[in-house]
Amino acid sequence: MNAQISDQDIQKIIQSVLQNVESVLNSDAKAAQAPVKMKPASHTGQIASTVSQGENGVFARMEDAIEAGYSAQLAYMRQFELKGRERIISSIRQAAVNEKEQLARLVYEETGLGNVEDKISKHELAALQTPGTEILKTEAFSGDDGLTIVEEAPFGLIGAVTPVTNPTETIINNSIGMLAAGNAVVFNVHPSSKKSCAYAIILINKAIKAAGGPENLVTMVANPSLETMQTLIDSLKVRMLVGTGGPGLVKTLLKSGKKAVGAGAGNPPVIVDNTADLEHAAQSIITGASFDNNLLCIAEKEVFVLDSAADGLIFHMLNNGACMLDQHQLERVMEFALEANEKQESRGCSLDNKREYHVSKKWVGRSADQFMKELGIIPDSTVKLLICEVDFDHPFVQLEQMMPVLPIVRVNTLEEAIDFAVKAEHGNRHTAIMHSKNVDHLTQFAKAIETTIFVKNASSLAGVGFGGEGFTTMTIAGPTGEGITSAKTFTRQRRCVLAEGGFRIIG
Ligand code: NAD
Numbered sequence: 001m002n003a004q005i006s007d008q009d010i011q012k013i014i015q016s017v018l019q020n021v022e023s024v025l026n027s028d029a030k031a032a033q034a035p036v037k038m039k040p041a042s043h044t045g046q047i048a049s050t051v052s053q054g055e056n057g058v059f060a061r062m063e064d065a066i067e068a069g070y071s072a073q074l075a076y077m078r079q080f081e082l083k084g085r086e087r088i089i090s091s092i093r094q095a096a097v098n099e100k101e102q103l104a105r106l107v108y109e110e111t112g113l114g115n116v117e118d119k120i121s122k123h124e125l126a127a128l129q130t131p132g133t134e135i136l137k138t139e140a141f142s143g144d145d146g147l148t149i150v151e152e153a154p155f156g157l158i159g160a161v162t163p164v165t166n167p168t169e170t171i172i173n174n175s176i177g178m179l180a181a182g183n184a185v186v187f188n189v190h191p192s193s194k195k196s197c198a199y200a201i202i203l204i205n206k207a208i209k210a211a212g213g214p215e216n217l218v219t220m221v222a223n224p225s226l227e228t229m230q231t232l233i234d235s236l237k238v239r240m241l242v243g244t245g246g247p248g249l250v251k252t253l254l255k256s257g258k259k260a261v262g263a264g265a266g267n268p269p270v271i272v273d274n275t276a277d278l279e280h281a282a283q284s285i286i287t288g289a290s291f292d293n294n295l296l297c298i299a300e301k302e303v304f305v306l307d308s309a310a311d312g313l314i315f316h317m318l319n320n321g322a323c324m325l326d327q328h329q330l331e332r333v334m335e336f337a338l339e340a341n342e343k344q345e346s347r348g349c350s351l352d353n354k355r356e357y358h359v360s361k362k363w364v365g366r367s368a369d370q371f372m373k374e375l376g377i378i379p380d381s382t383v384k385l386l387i388c389e390v391d392f393d394h395p396f397v398q399l400e401q402m403m404p405v406l407p408i409v410r411v412n413t414l415e416e417a418i419d420f421a422v423k424a425e426h427g428n429r430h431t432a433i434m435h436s437k438n439v440d441h442l443t444q445f446a447k448a449i450e451t452t453i454f455v456k457n458a459s460s461l462a463g464v465g466f467g468g469e470g471f472t473t474m475t476i477a478g479p480t481g482e483g484i485t486s487a488k489t490f491t492r493q494r495r496c497v498l499a500e501g502g503f504r505i506i507g
Contacts, residue, residue: 058221104116161232173472185218239259299460301424323387325388357395364402
């Protein structure tokens with residue numbers, strides 16, 4: 001079976017889902033306590049059932065989302081072995097690929113961040129390149145005393161928190177990995193993406209049902225908040241927490257007393273030395289830094305280039321879709337895209353990074369076109385990325401700006417470049433990129449920066465399997481060390497021992 005939804009149904013389903021979600025969101029707290037039945041629209045069948053009853057995974061109360069996910073996981077483990085899980089995962093992959101344009105459009109319309117074209121690619125990547133059950137491996141120890149196997153077992157019910165920058169992509173990626181490992185998952189999504197996330201959850205539940213799987217293996221609360229997150233954290237039925245977002249979220253989950261996987265912020269530096277293929281470096285940097293308007297946590301956020309290579313790099317960047325801001329234009333961008341940090345708050349990519357400025361949410365994820373319009377620049381050709389030459393202390397170097405404005409810092413030596421890059425990364429140990437043909441230089445930087453992902457001579461996207469080898473993830477767990485998360489991450493190890501030489505076939 002597959003989860004294909006006909007084109008005709010798609011528009012009707014969206015309308016129905018969004019109306020249902022809207023209805024719950026608009027209901028007051030009292031109404032949310034007492035589930036409100038909504039009349040199902042005849043054309044959408046089960047999908048149009050009540051959000052509060054959560055037949056398609058979207059619940060008015062977090063407690064109900066947890067309860068339903070908990071029961072679903074028990075049924076899942078009773079009824080589905082590895083082949084069954086794979087059938088369900090294939091169905092989810094198919095549904096997500098079929099609806100990648102729709103999902104991308106919904107997220108863009110709801111959040112206003114990034115661009116539809118790149119979001120389509122991200123959905124496809126999450127749907128097709130997230131590993132399933134094949135990544136789970138049993139370890140065996142065989143010797144004179146018998147055979148011992150170590151299997152990767154489910155945790156049970158997982159509580160997952162998602163970012164506004166990859167909301168539905170993370171739901172698809174996490175769901176596939178968590179279900180492959182035999183878990184169920186309850187999401188507390190970023191509030192600014194709750195409608196598109198509800199759509200994704202319903203889509204996934206429909207795909208699971210189409211493959212004969214249990215209801216509510218993947219659930220969410222329709223109206224997420226810090227309170228619903230606390231309910232998730234406190235629930236005894238939730239055995240593992242997985243958070244993708246900034247440092248505040250990771251800190252909160254790590255204080256929970258539960259097994260927590262934290263995927264935090266980055267501020268990825270790029271070093272370009274004078275042995276690099278400068279044209280290739282320029283193209284790669286523009287590809288990575290402009291993708292989805294620089295929303296990705298792995299995206300190039302600042303460049304340190306050896307002075308002897310700087311003019312060449314900038315020349316090729318200008319020839320490949322970049323536009324250089326002059327001093328006056330840069331000052332204007334700082335006026336509207338940054339905010340003074342008057343209360344000296346720790347915000348941004350590092351909690352101990354108290355800076356003079358914050359990025360203005362209004363400008364996060366906006367396009368280069370929107371910036372140029374605000375600046376009154378009329379470009380001769382398509383501009384994907386704005387670049388500027390600045391010093392190391394500049395806020396655009398120090399902050400995780402998530403805007404298509406890339407600062408470039410000239411340095412005199414490789415040692416200076418590495419020193420600056422390590423400092424600008426703020427100890428997140430997330431992602432770094434280097435363009436060089438000198439193996440010693442590449443190794444020197446990789447050792448010093450200690451990031452989870454280190455990309456050589458390619459765009460940052462290669463680090464998550466987009467134009468590079470290896471599987472993908474939307475949850476890069478640097479702070480807690482799991483790295484590129486997959487089904488393996490969402491397991492607990494169980495040992496089974498057959499002693500006294502049992503099962504040994506050699507003497
Ligand atoms: P965010 O930290 O503002 O929000 C992420 C999630 O955490 C949301 O669901 C939000 O509601 C919740 N949250 C926010 N502050 C919280 C707190 N103090 N306590 C508990 N929950 C909290 O991040 P965002 O703006 O949604 O996403 C962008 C950030 O996420 C960037 O810093 C980016 O680098 C990071 N990110 C990391 C990865 C990764 O794999 N490591 C992937 C995507 C995004």
